[in-house]
Amino acid sequence: MNKRIGILASGGLGESVLRSLPVHPAWIATDSASAGIIAFAESAGIPLFKGNPRKGRLAAFLAEHPADLLLSVNYLFLLEEDVLQQVRDRINFHGSLLPKYRGRTPHVWAIINNETQAGITAHLMETGCDTGDIVLQEVVPIGEEDTGADLLRAYAERYPHLVNRAVEMWMEGTLARSPQDHEKASFFGKRSPEDGGINWNWQRERIRNWVRAQAEPYPGAFTFAGEHKVIIDRVAYSDAGFSWDMPNGLVLGTGPNPLIKTTNGALELVSVRSGLEQLQPGLVLHSI
Numbered sequence: 001m002n003k004r005i006g007i008l009a010s011g012g013l014g015e016s017v018l019r020s021l022p023v024h025p026a027w028i029a030t031d032s033a034s035a036g037i038i039a040f041a042e043s044a045g046i047p048l049f050k051g052n053p054r055k056g057r058l059a060a061f062l063a064e065h066p067a068d069l070l071l072s073v074n075y076l077f078l079l080e081e082d083v084l085q086q087v088r089d090r091i092n093f094h095g096s097l098l099p100k101y102r103g104r105t106p107h108v109w110a111i112i113n114n115e116t117q118a119g120i121t122a123h124l125m126e127t128g129c130d131t132g133d134i135v136l137q138e139v140v141p142i143g144e145e146d147t148g149a150d151l152l153r154a155y156a157e158r159y160p161h162l163v164n165r166a167v168e169m170w171m172e173g174t175l176a177r178s179p180q181d182h183e184k185a186s187f188f189g190k191r192s193p194e195d196g197g198i199n200w201n202w203q204r205e206r207i208r209n210w211v212r213a214q215a216e217p218y219p220g221a222f223t224f225a226g227e228h229k230v231i232i233d234r235v236a237y238s239d240a241g242f243s244w245d246m247p248n249g250l251v252l253g254t255g256p257n258p259l260i261k262t263t264n265g266a267l268e269l270v271s272v273r274s275g276l277e278q279l280q281p282g283l284v285l286h287s288i
Contacts, residue, residue, distance in 0.1 A: 003171060006067035006087065008075040010034045013156055017073045017093075020160035023167065027065045029058060031076045053077050062086045069170060071163065072125060081127055090125035091166055095155055097137060098123060099185035102130035107151040109188040110142060111213035114205065117141050118151060120158060122166045124177060129187070133177035136166055147215040193219035197287040200249030204237065204262040211235050220273055223249070223285040230275030230285070240266040249285040260285065 004026035009018055015036040018028065027047040030037040034050075041048040049061040059082040070090040072079075084090060096106035097119035103109075110118045119139045124132035140154050169175045196214050198207055198221050211221040211232050220231040240252055240259045252259040258269040258279040269279070279285075 003069065004067045005069045005071060005167070006062070006065070008070060008072040008077075008079075009037055010074050010076045012036065013074040013152065013159060015040060016156045017160050017163050020164065021167070022164055026067050027061075029053060029061070029075070053083065054080060056082060059083050059086065069167075070125065071167070073159065073163065078129060079125065079127075084125065084127065089170065091122055091135065091170070092125045092130070092132070093159060093163060093166075094121045094123065094130050095119075096130075097121060097139065098130055098134060099180040099182060102185055102187045104188065104190040105148075106188060107155065108148045108191060108213045108218070111146065111148060111151065112206075112209050114209050115142055120155065120162050122162060123180070131180060131182070131185075133179050135169075135175050135177055136162055138162055145212070147212045148218050149215060196221045198223045198232070198285075199287055200260065200262055200285060202262065203264045204267050205264075207262060207267060208235050208237070215271075216273065223287060225275060225278035225280075225283055225285055228275050228278040230278060231273040232269055232271070233273050234269075234271035235267045236270050238266040238268040240268075242266060247284050251279050251281050251283045251285065253281055254279055 005023055007018060007025045007028045009028065010031050011034055014034065018037060018040055025046055028037065028041045029049040032051050038050055047065050049058055062083060067087050068089065070087045072092040098121040101109055107118050117139050119137060121134055122136040123134045126132045138158060140158060142151060196219055198210060211234065214221045215233040220233060222229055222231045238259050242252055242261045246261050248262055250261040252261055252266060260267050260269065
C-alpha cells in the first residue's frame with residue numbers, strides 16, 4: 001500500500017521543503033498568506049486546506065483526506081487533539097536544538113541571546129508545544145555577523161535534507177526516539193514588529209545582537225529620535241570616548257556614521273534603514 005503523507009507548511013521555508021520532497025504529498029495544509037505554497041499545491045493538483053485549522057476545520061478535511069504520516073514544517077498553528085487523533089505518526093521540524101528554544105522564531109531568539117549555535121530538531125508531535133520525543137537533530141552554527149535572515153537561509157538549505165531523511169527512516173521503520181529532558185527546556189514566545197524597540201541601557205553586546213537578529217528583511221530593531229522612528233539594521237563597536245554620566249542613547253557624533261552611547265561603550269550605526277536624517281549630535285534616543 002502506498003504511504004499517504006500529509007504536509008503542514010507555511011512560508012518560504014515550508015515551500016522550499018515541499019519542492020524538494022521525494023514523495024508526492026497526499027495533501028497540503030497551509031495558512032492563507034503562504035501564496036507560494038498555495039500556488040504549488042494548485043499547480044500540482046494536490047488537495048489543499050488553507051486557513052485556520054481550529055474548531056474542527058482541519059479535522060473535517062482529514063476525514064476526507066486520510067494520511068499515514070503528518071509532516072509539519074514551519075506551520076503557523078499548533079494542532080489540536082481532534083487532528084492528532086486521526087494520524088498515528090506525526091513529525092514536526094523545529095528550528096532549535098530542543099529542548100532549548102521551544103516556541104516561535106527560535107533562530108531570532110538564539111541570536112538575541114548570543115548563542116553560537118542553533119539547529120533543527122525533528123520530533124514527534126503531541127498536544128504540547130515542541131515537547132515530543134526527538135528523532136533527528138542537526139546543529140547549525142551561528143557566525144559572529146549572522147543575522148536572522150542569514151540563519152533562515154541556512155535552514156532553507158538544511159531543512160530539505162533532514163525532512164527527506166526522516167521520511168526515508170519512517171518508511172524503513174528505523175526512526176529512533178529519544179525523550180526530551182523537560183527540566184532543561186526553555187520557551188520563547190511569538191515576536192511582533194512592535195517588540196523590536198532598543199533599550200539603550202542594555203550593554204552594547206546585547207544591543208548588537210538585538211539589531212542583527214532582526215535585520216532586513218525582518219521588521220528591524222528600532223529607536224525613536226523625538227517622534228521619528230529610526231530602524232537600524234547593523235551596528236559595530238566603537239572606541240569613541242564619553243563620560244559615564246552622559247545619558248545612554250546619546251548621539252555622540254554623526255560622521256561618517258552616527259555614534260551612540262550605551263552603558264559600557266559606544267556603538268556605530270553602520271546601516272540605518274530609515275530615520276538617519278533625524279540623528280543629530282546631542283540628541284538622546286529613546287525606546288517609546
